[in-house]
Amino acid sequence: MNEIIKKYFRNNKLPHIWCPGCGNGIVLGALARAVDKLGLDQNKTAVISGIGCSSRSTGYLDFDTIHTAHGRALTFATGLKLARPELNVIVITGDGDCTAIGGNHFIHAARRNIDITTVIFNNNIYGMTGGQYSPLTPTKGKSTTSPYGHIEKPFDIPELAIAAGATYVARGTTYHTMELSKLIANAIEHKGFSVVEALSSCPISFGRQNKLGNAPSMMKLLKEKAISIKAAEKLPPEKLAGKYLIGELFRKQLPEYTEEYQKIINNLTEGGQMQ
Amino acid sequence: MSQAFLVQGNEACALGALAAGVRFFAGYPITPSTEIAEILSKELPKVGGKFIQMEDEIASIGAVCGASLGGYKAITATSGPGFSLKQELIGYATLAEIPLVVVNVQRGGPSTGQPTSPSQADVMQARWGSHGDKGVIALSPSSVQETYALTIDAVNLAERYRTPVIFLLDEVVGHMREKLIIPKTPPKIIDRRKPNPGELPYTPGPNGVPPLPAFGEGYRFHVTGLIHDETGFPTGNPEVTDKTIRRLHSKLEDNIKDILRYSEYQTDDAEFLIISYGCSARSAEKAVKLGRAQGIKLGLLRLISIWPFPTELIMSKTKNVHKVFVAEMNYGQVTAEVIKAIGREKTEGILRVDSQLITPDEILSTVTKGVY
Numbered sequence: 001m002n003e004i005i006k007k008y009f010r011n012n013k014l015p016h017i018w019c020p021g022c023g024n025g026i027v028l029g030a031l032a033r034a035v036d037k038l039g040l041d042q043n044k045t046a047v048i049s050g051i052g053c054s055s056r057s058t059g060y061l062d063f064d065t066i067h068t069a070h071g072r073a074l075t076f077a078t079g080l081k082l083a084r085p086e087l088n089v090i091v092i093t094g095d096g097d098c099t100a101i102g103g104n105h106f107i108h109a110a111r112r113n114i115d116i117t118t119v120i121f122n123n124n125i126y127g128m129t130g131g132q133y134s135p136l137t138p139t140k141g142k143s144t145t146s147p148y149g150h151i152e153k154p155f156d157i158p159e160l161a162i163a164a165g166a167t168y169v170a171r172g173t174t175y176h177t178m179e180l181s182k183l184i185a186n187a188i189e190h191k192g193f194s195v196v197e198a199l200s201s202c203p204i205s206f207g208r209q210n211k212l213g214n215a216p217s218m219m220k221l222l223k224e225k226a227i228s229i230k231a232a233e234k235l236p237p238e239k240l241a242g243k244y245l246i247g248e249l250f251r252k253q254l255p256e257y258t259e260e261y262q263k264i265i266n267n268l269t270e271g272g273q274m275q
Numbered sequence: 276m277s278q279a280f281l282v283q284g285n286e287a288c289a290l291g292a293l294a295a296g297v298r299f300f301a302g303y304p305i306t307p308s309t310e311i312a313e314i315l316s317k318e319l320p321k322v323g324g325k326f327i328q329m330e331d332e333i334a335s336i337g338a339v340c341g342a343s344l345g346g347y348k349a350i351t352a353t354s355g356p357g358f359s360l361k362q363e364l365i366g367y368a369t370l371a372e373i374p375l376v377v378v379n380v381q382r383g384g385p386s387t388g389q390p391t392s393p394s395q396a397d398v399m400q401a402r403w404g405s406h407g408d409k410g411v412i413a414l415s416p417s418s419v420q421e422t423y424a425l426t427i428d429a430v431n432l433a434e435r436y437r438t439p440v441i442f443l444l445d446e447v448v449g450h451m452r453e454k455l456i457i458p459k460t461p462p463k464i465i466d467r468r469k470p471n472p473g474e475l476p477y478t479p480g481p482n483g484v485p486p487l488p489a490f491g492e493g494y495r496f497h498v499t500g501l502i503h504d505e506t507g508f509p510t511g512n513p514e515v516t517d518k519t520i521r522r523l524h525s526k527l528e529d530n531i532k533d534i535l536r537y538s539e540y541q542t543d544d545a546e547f548l549i550i551s552y553g554c555s556a557r558s559a560e561k562a563v564k565l566g567r568a569q570g571i572k573l574g575l576l577r578l579i580s581i582w583p584f585p586t587e588l589i590m591s592k593t594k595n596v597h598k599v600f601v602a603e604m605n606y607g608q609v610t611a612e613v614i615k616a617i618g619r620e621k622t623e624g625i626l627r628v629d630s631q632l633i634t635p636d637e638i639l640s641t642v643t644k645g646v647y
């Protein structure tokens with residue numbers, strides 16, 4: 001990991017701003033290992049984030065990086081990828097950034113099947129503003145804006161992504177770190193819009209309010225609640241109640257947006273050259 | 276051979292963008308700007324460029340920011356409610372210093388307002404629409420021919436000053452058909468300055484403007500909407516914050532001679548001056564002709580660049596006139612700036628907010644009252 005930190009992180013920007021016990025570093029480590037495993041060219045890879053704790057990641061990564069406005073990472077990523085399809089474009093976003101303020105951009109990027117990989121750090125809460133409920137806060141969950149218990153139902157991010165048209169969808173956790181890295185690598189390799197939901201934990205802003213214990217106890221919860229999609233196939237539905245499926249949940253090969261656009265250019269020009 | 280066309284202002288804007296080297300457009304359909312998107316969806320892929328209709332107005336300017344950082348000259352076009360929605364990322368592009376052009380074909384507001392009628396009521400939104408202090412360039416053409424040339428200028432200014440440029444068309448100029456002559460000599464094109472080896476992405480050059488590499492060229496730099504230092508990384512340092520905010524203003528104000536655009540008509544011996552811009556300036560010019568025929572020494576100062584505001588120009592051009600009339604289709608947005616420059620006694624607004632074009636007779640009758 002030391003070599004990976006040296007190579008893919010802006011070492012003069014560390015240490016990071018995250019709280020003790022935060023899962024963000026684990027997800028970011030999994031992402032860096034995935035990039036390393038695939039041998040992506042650092043000069044041809046752009047990482048784009050929104051606003052929130054997890055979106056601060058781009059400042060630490062040694063690529064071309066954009067820390068955009070709240071919810072807007074996928075809009076910048078779409079413009080960059082369409083303009084420069086030869087670049088690898090990876091989006092880092094949180095559960096609130098991606099599915100609340102950025103929800104419209106998320107479903108439309110998925111529908112277009114543009115070749116962008118989106119890694120969603122899901123800690124079930126708005127951490128940077130101090131613990132307000134997000135679209136992923138569980139029903140009955142306590143937050144500083146649901147002091148009497150949350151009455152809304154959370155999104156299921158993979159189901160949302162699949163319904164919207166994403167062609168690679170996976171879920172991992174910060175407990176299953178190696179698998180998470182593999183899922184992210186597969187997502188980057190996939191041609192089309194790929195989504196990896198990384199279940200993480202926020203002991204300070206979510207755990208404390210919901211009496212979930214310290215960081216190791218929260219990680220234990222991730223382990224206990226997760227069940228691999230392969231194991232789940234053999235289990236009756238009652239055994240799956242309250243569990244999260246993890247692993248590669250969906251994969252389909254469909255025409256990719258920038259390639260389809262290039263076909264239009266090629267039909268109208270000689271060799272698709274820009275004039 | 277130069278070529279002549281009979282086209283709308285919106286079409287001239289799209290053709291000007293292509294001539295300026297724009298190869299990326301992202302937008303969202305909205306009256307009365309939609310023709311710009313329609314034309315560019317057809318023309319851009321023919322020259323290897325890219326067009327995308329995004330899911331909303333915010334996404335459109337977000338995609339334009341992304342494409343611009345990818346090294347493309349990129350624009351978007353919108354109107355009224357869409358211009359309101361774009362303010363968030365206009366502010367982002369101002370602080371992150373991303374060159375782009377936002378065309379706003381002004382229609383009546385507030386809210387959905389008068390979608391098919393002209394207005395000039397977004398002048399102040401162009402200046403102060405997004406939160407925080409910032410400098411801005413805004414240009415406003417009065418004819419189809421000028422729309423073509425000024426769109427090229429807008430793209431060039433965005434590149435030279437690494438900033439969003441607001442292109443204030445209005446429904447009249449956008450939809451009016453006039454002769455457009457496209458000169459045979461290609462226009463002068465300005466490209467953003469690339470960094471010299473070792474130069475930081477946010478170190479201002481001699482004109483106050485930092486260089487901008489494209490993504491994918493190996494610079495591996497960071498872009499953020501947080502206040503940042505010359506390396507591009509966020510900082511809470513009050514001195515850096517002060518320097519950054521002041522530079523966002525000064526890089527435009529210190530170069531106002533390069534940005535300033537205006538025209539004069541019959542001003543040499545004028546005792547009374549009309550200040551106007553965009554569609555209203557067309558009526559103002561006719562009013563000058565009518566007034567001169569009646570023996571009134573009337574002239575027109577037509578603003579083509581509105582922001583940074585040409586305060587010194589207005590002070591010098593109004594020194595020897597008895598009275599200044601500002602003709603505009605809003606509640607007095609430029610009028611207030613003129614009052615700020617030369618005082619209330621000498622200034623009178625000729626303002627219309629009923630979605631109808633100000634007529635030459637209307638201007639002349641107000642002027643006449645002021646004269647006699």
